[in-house]
Amino acid sequence: MTQINTPLPDLRCQLGEGPFWDQSNATLYWVDIIGKAAFGWHPASNHLQTWQFDKLISAIVPRTQGGFLLALHDELAFFDPASEKLTAFVAPDKDHVQNRSNEARVDPMGRFWHGTMQNNIGPNGEDVAITGHSGTLNRVDADGTVTRFAANVGITNTLLWSADGTKMFFGDTLANRMDVYDFDMKTGTASNPRLFCSVEGRGGMDGSAMDCDGYIWNARYGASCLIRFDPTGEVDRIIDLPVTNPTSCVFGGPDMTTLFITSAAAGTSGERPLEGAVLSIETGIAGAPCHAFAG
Template sequence: MNFKSVLAKKRFELGEGPFYDAAARALYWVDIIAGEAWSLSLASGSTRTWSFDQPVSAVVPRQNDGLLVALADGLAFLDPETGGHTAFVAPEGKGSGNRSNEARVDPQGRFWLGTMQNNIGPAGEDLPITHSQGALYRVTPDGAVTRMEKNIGISNTLCWDEARGRLYFADTRAGVIYVYDWNGATGEIANRRVFASPHERGFPDGSALDVEGCLWNARWGGSCIIRYAPDGRIDRIIDVPVQQPTSCVFAGDDLKTLYVTSARAGLGEAANDFDGALLRASVDVAGQACTAFAG
């Protein structure tokens, strides 16, 4: 598969959270450490950046106009024109020792937020992760917050398979991808079990689902994406030219272009020319569409 860097020489410290807005033909993602949210117009190739005074782990469009961002200490509404933001809800708030990490919207428009022990210092330096104290939250459009999981090391991978009634969720620290029974109508989850065990090609980071129900999982430290069949079997391993791919999303008019975020953080002199790049490649299967936050 021929991956190309999308933004020439631009490299991100911790690129994450790609989201494709089909209506606007726009790709969104973040640089967590830099505290930046980004958008790319697939039509014009132009980009926009919004900066924050703290880490930001996700940016998604709202059905009621504007954007929703996951900041380190809670969720906020972002006005894309002015760059101003207003607090929405704080599932944990300040003082928990945690920060936001993985975040995505389910097919019904609810926002799901995974947290983890904060590992980013005030100057962007790396801090050790010593406890599995993160959690998973479900946020409804009216701002109601429900904790769905606890004792998570590093929250990652949030994907919903409507056809099979499943939620996929990973704990990178444990090296495991879990699958739950998921009720789309109520948003409830149950019956957690291991979907994919630790693998020698890196640790599970963010993922995307294709129309065949296969999970494309970016492997931190593994320089690849693993495509898992619905039964947990490894269908293929796709090499990528970065050491730390962080997540992926399907985009384009036919949803057959895979965008991959990556990180340069922690690599130092071992970083290659592509580490931290936003990558793009054509694929042979369409992905499932992203959903805007219903608030």
């Protein structure tokens, strides 16, 4: 049985998301989308930083030039944690005013991939029904150039690249599928999408992490579990969790073998005490590293 740890026992997120492990300073970053907050936690010292914003925030990733790139409700912005100053960068999905940022990851070349969805969060954090598939997937280069790769997506989730750089993985929760693309790492071009995996009856496909063996660990929103898929897309194992809505995961820790898992308290009964907590498990398997934004 997998040992589930709760490294931050007192912290709960309404919609925890976007975990990022920064190897350069051994710090875990993540966000609370509904709570409009971002966090940085240094496990060795147990130091926790919290930053509050005026907009929904779905991602915080370090920049190679210092500071962070944030995916806010309707735009990307640079953030200086020392001054807490925000500087507008680009709005990749400005042609869809009904959308909000959702999934985001940086590829190994430092390009930021930004997925959106129809906004399902009201002004007071309440649920808003999703009525269409208006989400998009966009690549943002270091200079701010935006290239669109997908449209008509329900809920963008999971962005991963294989260790050899020849494959990209991207999913649509509403379509209940994760696709694999041929990927050209030099040009940042994804093509030839085909089905990688689809599982019925185990909640909604959410965010994922990849280990060094090419297996994908996928958070299953609403199903209280992770599913580990093998490189062919078959279910390898299911790990039960003490939260209803795990949202995403990332490998980190001194040996990159700790899997950190974010979760959401929103929409739950509150009867399970760890709803919205950050969880961790020791996998014994090293995971793929995160990458800073090159811009």
